[in-house]
Amino acid sequence: MISEFSAVLRDQIETTQDALLAAQAAGLPRQVYRHSARLLDLLDRADLNGVDTNGWVTEDILSVAYATFPTNA
DSSP states (O other): OOOHHHHHHHHHHHHHHHHHHHHHHHTOHHHHHHHHHHHHHHHHHHHHTTOOOTTTSOHHHHHHHHHHSOOOO
């Protein structure tokens, strides 16, 4: 059974991923940066809380997020 926290987190990750794709398609680099940061923050929160997010975000989107908003991870 999925917890309410996990369900809300997944919804926020999906919404942010969609916004990142839209910003990228529209050629809006500041928005791509913003959504990349948000996506990586949400994934970090999931990790800190033991939520498995495998399969929630495509590798292409992760690549964009890490390239746009580099971390030390």
